[in-house]
Amino acid sequence: xxxxxxxxxxxxxxxxxxxxxxxxxxxxxxxxxxxxxxxxxxxxxxxxxxxxxxxxxxxxxxxxxxxxxxxxxxxxxxxxxxxxxxxxxxxxxxxxxxxxxxxxxxxxxxxxxxxxxxxxxxxxxxxxxxxxxxxxxxxxxxxxxxxxxxxxxxxxxxxxxxxxxxxxxxxxxxxxxxxxxxxxxxxxxxxxxxxxxxxxxxxxxxxxxxxxxxxxxxxxxxxxxxxxxxxxxxxxxxxxxxxxxxxxxxxxxxxxxxxxxxxxxxxxxxxxxxxxxxxxxxxxxxxxxxxxxxxxxxxxxxxxxxxxxxxxxxxxxxxxxxxxxxxxxxxxxxxxxxxxxxxxxx
Amino acid sequence: xxxxxxxxxxxxxxxxxxxxxxxxxxxxxxxxxxxxxxxxxxxxxxxxxxxxxxxxxxxxxxxxxxxxxxxxxxxxxxxxxxxxxxxxxxxxxxxxxxxxxxxxxxxxxxxxxxxxxx
Numbered sequence: 513x514x515x516x517x518x519x520x521x522x523x524x525x526x527x528x529x530x531x532x533x534x535x536x537x538x539x540x541x542x543x544x545x546x547x548x549x550x551x552x553x554x555x556x557x558x559x560x561x562x563x564x565x566x567x568x569x570x571x572x573x574x575x576x577x578x579x580x581x582x583x584x585x586x587x588x589x590x591x592x593x594x595x596x597x598x599x600x601x602x603x604x605x606x607x608x609x610x611x612x613x614x615x616x617x618x619x620x621x622x623x624x625x626x627x628x629x630x631x632x633x634x635x636x637x638x639x640x641x642x643x644x645x646x647x648x649x650x651x652x653x654x655x656x657x658x659x660x661x662x663x664x665x666x667x668x669x670x671x672x673x674x675x676x677x678x679x680x681x682x683x684x685x686x687x688x689x690x691x692x693x694x695x696x697x698x699x700x701x702x703x704x705x706x707x708x709x710x711x712x713x714x715x716x717x718x719x720x721x722x723x724x725x726x727x728x729x730x731x732x733x734x735x736x737x738x739x740x741x742x743x744x745x746x747x748x749x750x751x752x753x754x755x756x757x758x759x760x761x762x763x764x765x766x767x768x769x770x771x772x773x774x775x776x777x778x779x780x781x782x783x784x785x786x787x788x789x790x791x792x793x794x795x796x797x798x799x800x801x802x803x804x805x806x807x808x809x810x811x812x813x814x815x816x817x818x819x820x821x822x823x824x825x826x827x828x829x830x831x832x833x834x835x836x837x838x839x840x841x842x843x844x845x846x847x848x849x850x851x852x853x854x855x856x857x858x
Numbered sequence: 859x860x861x862x863x864x865x866x867x868x869x870x871x872x873x874x875x876x877x878x879x880x881x882x883x884x885x886x887x888x889x890x891x892x893x894x895x896x897x898x899x900x901x902x903x904x905x906x907x908x909x910x911x912x913x914x915x916x917x918x919x920x921x922x923x924x925x926x927x928x929x930x931x932x933x934x935x936x937x938x939x940x941x942x943x944x945x946x947x948x949x950x951x952x953x954x955x956x957x958x959x960x961x962x963x964x965x966x967x968x969x970x971x972x973x974x975x976x
């Protein structure tokens with residue numbers, strides 16, 4: 513039985529979400545709170561496995577709750593992001609403070625409707641309930657962005673990354689250790705709602721030396737630039753034209769089995785096809801199995817494939833799925849991935 | 859007492875990576891050199907216990923530095939760092955008296971293991 517504490521100052525939201533949770537026999541709503549301080553007190557008292565936490569509340573907000581809870585009684589926290597939020601900053605701050613995952617609240621649209629959100633929410637609750645709480649506390653490592661002396665001959669031409677739950681933190685850890693003169697384009701597919709991706713890209717750009725942009729159809733990949741897949745399209749890479757060596761971003765409506773918008777498999781399969789053994793790819797923390805098929809294709813074309821290890825992954829699902837397929841050459845803790853990739857380019 | 863290490867690599871990124879990894883593992887980094895001339899000067903001046911030696915440097919090859927150090931009978935232990943596909947360099951280095959070697963790409967755990975074995 514997973515014990516859940518629900519924190520939201522909207523009576524309506526509490527009712528809607530409590531109904532959703534009531535439909536699953538494995539979830540027990542043990543209590544609710546209306547502000548951050550109450551959330552903290554109830555966490556200490558009720559010891560829930562998972563906390564669903566709205567960020568915007570009166571008096572003591574969600575961020576206050578995350579910091580207090582993670583400092584004293586670390587628990588898996590899923591942030592419920594408000595409808596119509598244009599500023600995603602607080603969500604990322606909450607993740608940095610140790611919150612585990614996040615989800616858009618139901619907003620009345622078809623995709624944001626009760627049914628769609630409900631399934632996602634239940635799935636996330638089951639996954640984050642299993643997380644080792646100690647993994648959620650982010651350690652601050654010093655960035656190593658010093659220039660590297662890259663050889664004129666480079667054995668690889670692209671660095672591709674796929675990630676999901678726990679991804680934002682993992683990606684930041686990798687990217688802040690990439691040298692400022694990195695000679696390859698970096699493409700990333702992170703499972704994330706569309707409204708969050710732009711905010712995430714802006715946030716990353718502010719904290720690391722390389723520029724981060726959200727992929728758009730028609731973008732031509734440039735060295736030393738980081739591209740993140742949008743949250744409302746499946747993207748893949750193809751050749752700019754017959755004579756060009758450059759890759760260009762394309763959208764597809766093709767749906768993939770594991771996850772869509774963005775599909776890590778969709779991106780990785782195209783990297784395998786276009787770059788073959790000139791690609792380095794990494795599959796990081798995440799729920800589910802997206803990316804395993806893509807990593808397998810990369811492995812078979814001779815690319816260098818890396819998976820994040822269990823010890824540092826918030827959820828080991830995606831890396832494990834790729835490892836189980838025999839698609840991974842090297843399993844690494846998140847802190848080692850950047851240095852490893854850079855030294856592979858020497 | 860912490861063993862003293864001299865890090866030789868022309869990449870500031872790699873010097874930092876290696877320094878951080880070995881410092882965390884309890885070694886004292888007494889110097890860092892970005893080219894062969896500095897590496898040789900520092901080796902004799904600082905008399906480190908261990909030298910990590912990248913093979914490709916702007917002014918000379920690591921293997922030549924190794925030869926100079928061994929000719930002058932420097933007692934420092936040497937770990938050669940080379941790129942994939944340079945087995946002949948590694949073989950020559952080991953014959954010249956290098957203690958061990960590590961091939962890129964490597965994890966910092968692998969680096970620490972190799973240095974610990976020295």
